[in-house]
Structure formats: C-alpha cells, structure tokens
Amino acid sequence: VHQHEEERNRLWRELHDETAQVLAALNMQLGVIAERSDEALAPAVGRARTLLGEGIKGIRSVTRDLRPVALDDLGLLPALRALARDFRESGGLEVTFEVVGELPALEAEAEAALYRAMQEALSNAVRHAGARNVRVTLAAEGSDALLTVADDGPGFPEDAASRLRSRGGLAGIRERVTGLGGHFDIGSDERGGARVRVSVPGAETKRLSEARAE
Ligand SMILES: Nc1ncnc2c1ncn2[C@@H]1O[C@H](COP(=O)(O)OP(=O)(O)O)[C@@H](O)[C@H]1O
Ligand SMILES: [Mg+2]
Incomplete structure (x- = not known):
C-alpha cells in the first residue's frame, strides 16, 4: 500500500x-x-x-x-487511522492517533496535504529516526486543523532546517502546505524526538481569505 x-x-x-x-x-x-x-x-x-x-x-x-485513494474511499479520519495501522503492521512502529476538538470542514486539497504530511513524517520516523513510538494528533486550532507528528528518535540534526533540500519529502510537504495558506515547521518535542507540525486552514477561512484577496 x-x-x-x-x-x-x-x-x-x-x-x-x-x-x-x-x-x-x-x-x-x-x-x-x-x-x-x-x-x-x-x-x-x-x-x-x-x-x-x-x-x-x-x-x-x-x-x-492522484489524491490518496484512501481519502475518497474512507474520508479523512478513517484514512489517517488506516495509515497509522499500516505503519504499525508493516513498520513495527507504535503509532497513536488522537483527534482533539471539533475539526473544521476541510477542502479536498487540504485533506490530501494532511495525509501526505503524516505519511512522510511516519516514513521519516522509520527511516531516519529508528523510532519505536510515534504520537500523531490532529487538533482544531481556531479555524485551522493542526497535525503534529512526534517520534521518540534522536530528533532532527542541528542543521536540519537548511538540510530540507528543495527536493526532499519534507520540502515537498512544506511547499504543498504553504501553497494552501497553511503553516509548516519542524522542531523537537519534550522527549527530544523529531516533531513535524503542519496546519491547514479550514474550508470556510480559506474561502473568505480568497474572497478578500480578489
Ligand atoms: N524523524 C526524523 N528524525 C530525525 N531526522 C529526521 C527525521 N525526519 C527527517 N530527518 C532528517 O531530515 C532530512 C530531510 O528529510 P526529508 O525531507 O523527508 O528527506 P529524505 O527523507 O528524502 O531524506 C533527512 O534526510 C534527515 O536527515
Ligand atoms: Mg523523507
């Protein structure tokens, strides 16, 4: 898959x-x-x-x-849960997935961006961090949806921000998310592991800000 x-x-x-x-x-x-x-x-x-x-x-x-098939088949939350399950089963990764608050309605592009961000962060947790446990939360943040993926590996290297080469997976996520009017950042969580945060505006906010821009 x-x-x-x-x-x-x-x-x-x-x-x-x-x-x-x-x-x-x-x-x-x-x-x-x-x-x-x-x-x-x-x-x-x-x-x-x-x-x-x-x-x-x-x-x-x-x-x-080309949007993720699971999104159309299942809808956002079940698709993200299925993604967590995939990594649990094939990657041996302990993934918890939690939804916090009442999420805003999201446009199809925003949902796809969240899905790809979670997928990239989980592959990175396996490939680069050798992580065992990953916490994923999707939270309502004002009128945005905020996805946080935090692993228990050694964290991003010092120069990670500059190493986000324009062609890497995270650079692609950053481009995709900022293109939608959202935010992207990397850092470390309280355990010292890598943390990736991605937010996308809710459909209503996006519509309003586009109307203003015209
Ligand atoms: N979870 C993580 N823990 C530690 N380092 C990471 C993690 N995710 C990414 N990195 C570092 O950031 C770099 C960029 O990641 P990414 O953009 O996904 O590119 P790629 O996976 O193709 O190397 C990686 O090469 C790695 O050095
Ligand atoms: Mg990667």
Whole structure:
C-alpha cells in the first residue's frame, strides 16, 4: 500500500510542481509575446494560449485524481487511522492517533496535504529516526486543523532546517502546505524526538481569505 501511494505522491509532485509550473510560465511568456508582436500574429498566439489552457486543465484533472485513494474511499479520519495501522503492521512502529476538538470542514486539497504530511513524517520516523513510538494528533486550532507528528528518535540534526533540500519529502510537504495558506515547521518535542507540525486552514477561512484577496 505504501509503495503505491508513494508513487502516486511522486507523480503528483512532478505534475503539480514541475509540469504545471512550466506551463504556467509558458503562458506568461505567450502573454508577453502577444503584447509585443504585430496584429497578424495575434490569432495564432491566441490559439496557442487556448491550447495551453487546455493542457493546464488536463494536468489539473490528473493531479486531482492522484489524491490518496484512501481519502475518497474512507474520508479523512478513517484514512489517517488506516495509515497509522499500516505503519504499525508493516513498520513495527507504535503509532497513536488522537483527534482533539471539533475539526473544521476541510477542502479536498487540504485533506490530501494532511495525509501526505503524516505519511512522510511516519516514513521519516522509520527511516531516519529508528523510532519505536510515534504520537500523531490532529487538533482544531481556531479555524485551522493542526497535525503534529512526534517520534521518540534522536530528533532532527542541528542543521536540519537548511538540510530540507528543495527536493526532499519534507520540502515537498512544506511547499504543498504553504501553497494552501497553511503553516509548516519542524522542531523537537519534550522527549527530544523529531516533531513535524503542519496546519491547514479550514474550508470556510480559506474561502473568505480568497474572497478578500480578489
Ligand atoms: N524523524 C526524523 N528524525 C530525525 N531526522 C529526521 C527525521 N525526519 C527527517 N530527518 C532528517 O531530515 C532530512 C530531510 O528529510 P526529508 O525531507 O523527508 O528527506 P529524505 O527523507 O528524502 O531524506 C533527512 O534526510 C534527515 O536527515
Ligand atoms: Mg523523507
């Protein structure tokens, strides 16, 4: 199950972070060309932009389809519980999962980001920390949902923040979460183990802040 989901996540990132960005940049360049070129070229440039728009839409629909299957099958909380169970069974990791408070309604993208964040933090707890116990909490924090994953390993290395290379798993999570208007941070919990925190805005807050930005 992990492997399949990791592959979907990798594809999602490739399409969302790379291909879609390149097409968006291309669209801007075509805009510049349209402004500077003579009238005779305008219809051709217009057609090119329409085609590009179609391509961008196509990629969006694929990235939508690449969200974790468990989310659609089960819904957020059961999907996260199933993820905890997977790691317990295949990773030998003792994972506790706790929900605190009344969670806000979340958009599909925010749910997927939480799922991927938990998945990445749990794989890291196995791979990098040799952890035995991991505590996961999902809490209502004002109108946000805050996910905390804390393990009992040795904690992040000193230079971890600078080592979050742009291509690593956590860097991808950070990008994904901040892109949704949420927050990401790493640190250590009271036991000294690694702690990853990710928050995403509730659907209502997100809608309001987008309306303000327009
Ligand atoms: N739970 C953890 N405990 C200790 N160190 C960690 C933990 N998670 C990540 N790290 C450190 O942070 C780095 C970046 O993690 P990540 O972005 O997931 O990249 P990757 O897993 O591909 O190395 C890791 O290489 C490791 O040094
Ligand atoms: Mg990783």
